[in-house]
Structure formats: C-alpha cells, structure tokens
Amino acid sequence: MKSPAVAPAEVEPPDPHAMDRARRVFIAGNGLPGRWQGRERFVVLETGFGLGHNFLATWDAWRQDPARCERLVFVSVEPPPPRCEDLARAHAGCVLAAQLVDRWPPLTAGLHALSFDGGRVELLLGLGDTRHMMRELVLQADAIYLDGFAPQHRREPWDEWLLKSVSRHAEPGTTVATSHMSRAMGKALSALGFEIGPVPGLASKPEAGAARFAPRHALQRPAGREPLAPGARRALIVGAGLAGAACALALSRQGLACTVIDALPGPAQASSGNPAGLFHGTVNPDDGPHARFNRAAALATQRLLVELGVPHSQGLLRLETRLSLARMLAAPGYVQPLSADAAAALAGTALRHPAWFYPGGGAVDPGAYTRAMLAASAAELRLGTAVAALEPHADGWHLLDAAGQRIASAPLVVLAGGHAQLPLLGELAEDLVVQRGQISHLTDAPWCPGVPVAGDGYVIADGRGGLWCGATAQDGDLDPALREADQLDNLQRYTRLAGLGEVPPAPLAGRVAWRLVAPDRLPLIGGLAAPGPRADQLRLQPRCAGLAVCTGFASRGIGWAAMAGRLVAALALGSPRPLEAELLDAVDPLRFALRRARRATNPGLAG
Structure with missing residues (x-):
C-alpha cells in the first residue's frame, strides 16, 4: 500500500x-x-x-x-x-x-x-x-x-x-x-x-x-487557470445548503459581500437537512485522487467545525473488508488501522473486520453546520426565491425568475444547489444522476455505537438512546414517501454492522432526500466552458467569466463543503488554489465533456 x-x-x-x-x-x-x-x-x-x-x-x-x-x-x-x-x-x-x-x-x-x-x-x-x-x-x-x-x-x-x-x-x-x-x-x-x-x-x-x-x-498563462471574477466585490450564491453556505463563508472571508438565494423557506431544507451525517476521509492502496481529495476535504472540515464551534462527535470507525490488517499497517498518517478486536472495543459490539479509525472524523448535524457557516459569513439570505434562469450582462450575471423578471445581479454567481438546480446547469446536467436516499431512525435500539460506524451503511447514535442508520440509494427515483422496503434494507445493514443475530423490529421512521451524483463519485467545482472551440486540456479551456458551479456532492456534502467553498473562492479571485493541479482537474466540471471529446476522436480510449 x-x-x-x-x-x-x-x-x-x-x-x-x-x-x-x-x-x-x-x-x-x-x-x-x-x-x-x-x-x-x-x-x-x-x-x-x-x-x-x-x-x-x-x-x-x-x-x-x-x-x-x-x-x-x-x-x-x-x-x-x-x-x-x-x-x-x-x-x-x-x-x-x-x-x-x-x-x-x-x-x-x-x-x-x-x-x-x-x-x-x-x-x-x-x-x-x-x-x-x-x-x-x-x-x-x-x-x-x-x-x-x-x-x-x-x-x-x-x-x-x-x-x-x-x-x-x-x-x-x-x-x-x-x-x-x-x-x-x-x-x-x-x-x-x-x-x-x-x-x-x-x-x-x-x-x-x-x-x-x-x-x-x-x-x-493557461486560460483555464485564470480567475473567474478577479476584483469582484459581490457574489450571488444559489443554494442555501452545505455547498452554498461554505461558498458564502469562503468568499466573505475574501472580502466579498454575499447574498444566498434559495427557493425553500429556510437553509438546509433539502439534502442538507438530514438530522445527522458523517465526515471522514478515505484510504485506498494507491493513494489516488479520490483518497487525496477526500483526505484534504476531511481535514478542512475538521478544522472548520472546531473553528466555528459546531457540536460534533469526535472519531469514526470505517470497516475494511478488502485489505488485511498487515497491509493496513503500512498506511499510517491521519488514520489509524485497528484490528477487529480493537475496533469492537470502540464500537461496543463484536466486529468481524478490522477498521480504520479516523480521529478527526465523526458525525454532525448538517443543518447546524450550514447555519453556523451562514452566520459566520454574515451573508444576506433571500429565501423562498426560485431562480429559473441566468442571463449574462456587461457587469456579470442577472438571475431571473420564472416570469423572466430580474431577481438580482452580481459580477460573480455560484450555482451551489442540489437536484432542483439541474435546469440551470445546462450540459453539465447530463453527467449527473439524481439519487434517492432514505435513512431510518430507531428510538429503542439494541446497540448504539460508542463512535459512528461506517461500512456497508452507517450507524450514528442520536444521543438519546436511539440512532440513525442508512442509507438507501436508488437512481432516478423521485418518490418522497418513506417506504417499508427501504426501512428493512437500512435495518439489515444495521444488523450486519452490529453483528446481531436478527433484524430488530422498528416502526417506520426516517427521512427521504435526493443527492446529485457524478459518475466518478467526485464533486463538480469550477468554471463552465466559454463559448467557442473546446480545448483538449482542462487547464487550457477558457471559462465563462463570473460563473462557477459547486455541486454533485453525492453523500459526502458534510465532508466536502469546507474544501469546496475555499476552492470556489480561490478559483473566482485567483488566489493560491488549496488543492494540487491534479486534484483541480479531478473535480473540474468539464472533465466528462473532455473525456467524451477524446473518445469521439479516438474510440480506442477507455476514459
């Protein structure tokens, strides 16, 4: 490893x-x-x-x-x-x-x-x-x-x-x-x-x-590395969830006056509104882009939660089913490999696999985290306001409602919403899947973990003797109702994680939300292609002035938001990027279009 x-x-x-x-x-x-x-x-x-x-x-x-x-x-x-x-x-x-x-x-x-x-x-x-x-x-x-x-x-x-x-x-x-x-x-x-x-x-x-x-x-200089909105003093952020709040915080810390706009009546009302969620990095044998991006993002989240004083649990276990403990021991650093027995002692139940212990990972209420970022940003909130279209103008962008009336204008606009924002993303929407997720709540659980446990699903104690567990994933499913079949799926995951002999009975309780998922399970953060011929490298592709996207957070919104916000601010203003060039390309919104173009010109390419 x-x-x-x-x-x-x-x-x-x-x-x-x-x-x-x-x-x-x-x-x-x-x-x-x-x-x-x-x-x-x-x-x-x-x-x-x-x-x-x-x-x-x-x-x-x-x-x-x-x-x-x-x-x-x-x-x-x-x-x-x-x-x-x-x-x-x-x-x-x-x-x-x-x-x-x-x-x-x-x-x-x-x-x-x-x-x-x-x-x-x-x-x-x-x-x-x-x-x-x-x-x-x-x-x-x-x-x-x-x-x-x-x-x-x-x-x-x-x-x-x-x-x-x-x-x-x-x-x-x-x-x-x-x-x-x-x-x-x-x-x-x-x-x-x-x-x-x-x-x-x-x-x-x-x-x-x-x-x-x-x-x-x-x-x-490479056209794709030029700042999107150099010298901007105002920004409009569409989306009042984790992504939008993180962008508002990062941009405000760079001196911009931010306005956050959302169609819903309050912040963190959509996928960021779950009562609890995890944040942690990942480990893979080659320490590739996924592991490095998730590690950088998790460390940024850990620092920001402490800085903002957001209550969160400290420490997280993720079961390892592919690597032996001997191979896990070759990867020290910000994560600690534990034997099954050592992990079981932390979890408070028998575990069949070794686990990674993330001392800086844990669980948090995403709504509380979102509100803390918005409060620290001092951003203006315009809630209950649906944005139907964008219109470029000489000094930036207009946001328009369904009747074509202007809502607001600014030199910089950041699209930081979830699945409801797909119509604003143009061709990027083709690369994203809307995924339904249902989590379940047990008020009287036979086992509550001492620290959050993840693996095939996850379990988070609610602090009152109950827990949250999940989560299901169905592509293209827009059913908002809680379903017994999905409840059973979540309880089976919980049973396997806990090492229980049978699935505990529990009344139907939980929450349904939708995620935007990219094919490579990484977010989309950056600028959109400017009109004209497309370049054959992301770093050479000119971008639309004053427009950025920050979306496709899948099930990792808590762990990605802090880094995503910092990256949006750096891309917009031209400050040093907080990620290496390879990772900038890994989350670039245009990466899928570039891969399609390459395959079209060379059908033998695999990706």
Missing part, C-alpha cells in the same frame, strides 16, 4: 540567528513590508519551510505593519516536515508559534491550508516531494523565498529544472531573495528572466542575493 504519510524531518540543532536572518535576508530582500502595503492580497512562495522561522517572521512583520495588506498568503513546500513537538521546542515562548503548533496538520502528503488572524493570514503548506509539489502548485507569487540552498543544508539537488519550476509561479515584478546566491544560480535565474541584485543592508553577507522578475516576452 502506498502510504499517504510523509516522513518527518530529522531534528536540527536550534539556530539562534534564524529569525534575524529571515528578517534581513528574506523579508528585507523582497522589499517588505513596503511592497505589500495597500494591497488586497500578497502571496509569498517559499521553497523550504524548515522549522517555520521565515513564516513566523513574515507573519510578525505583517502584524506589526499598520499599512499591511488585507490578506497574507504564505505558501511553503517542505519534503520532510517537522514534527509538532519539534516546532514547539524550537519556538518555546513564541505566541505566534504556539498558534502554529496548535494548528499543525497530520504529516500527510499534499497541501494543508491553515488559517490565522480570522482568516486574514493563510499558510498553505505543501508536504511531499519538492519537484512534484512545485509542479502541482497553482498560484502566482508576489515574493519568493529561495530557502534551503545552502550546500550543508540541501534537502534536494536544487538545479535549473527546479528554478524554472519556481519561475513559473512568478509574474512581472515578482521579487526573489535567497541567503545563498551561487554564481550558477544567478546565471540560471538570469536566463529565466530575473534581474539579479544584492540584498539591501547585507554587504557583510555577499552570498545573499535578490532578484526581480522582468521577462523579455509577455507571459501566457
């Missing part, structure tokens, strides 16, 4: 001069704090996080500057990340470092977005192979810290390929500073379009260097 975990760095001896060097070389060498003053957003890209001295010094400089930018985004790549205890030891007594330690993520491969100062400071930490992560980052940096270049501290064979990879994240005016500017490095940077110069005030350290990106030719 491919492990999602990243091996931690060996502990380095403390460097008493690290913070001072960060201020003199990297902060001053990039012309800070002056260059970020008066800016809406300033992005720093660092090539080696180490023990976080550069980040902490930059964050401190930002806090001390009364003319600071509105938002500071610090992106850092680190192949062997430090352990939490090493960070704490290196920065004992530092108030800012204590916050970093408190939010330090599990050491799993990929990007981890950590927020500070009410979301105005974000650390986007990329853990894993440096070459891979630099290639997968989607961002344009204002300042670059080339750290980790000292020969005695090299963690990678830094060469022209890596410098070229770094330069792809620069734009005209981007500055670079490094504490070790070798002749070969200077020559390589010059060839890439950087003008080399000394670091101001460091005449005693001639090996330090600075540079400014001044390319000789106009840069061409």
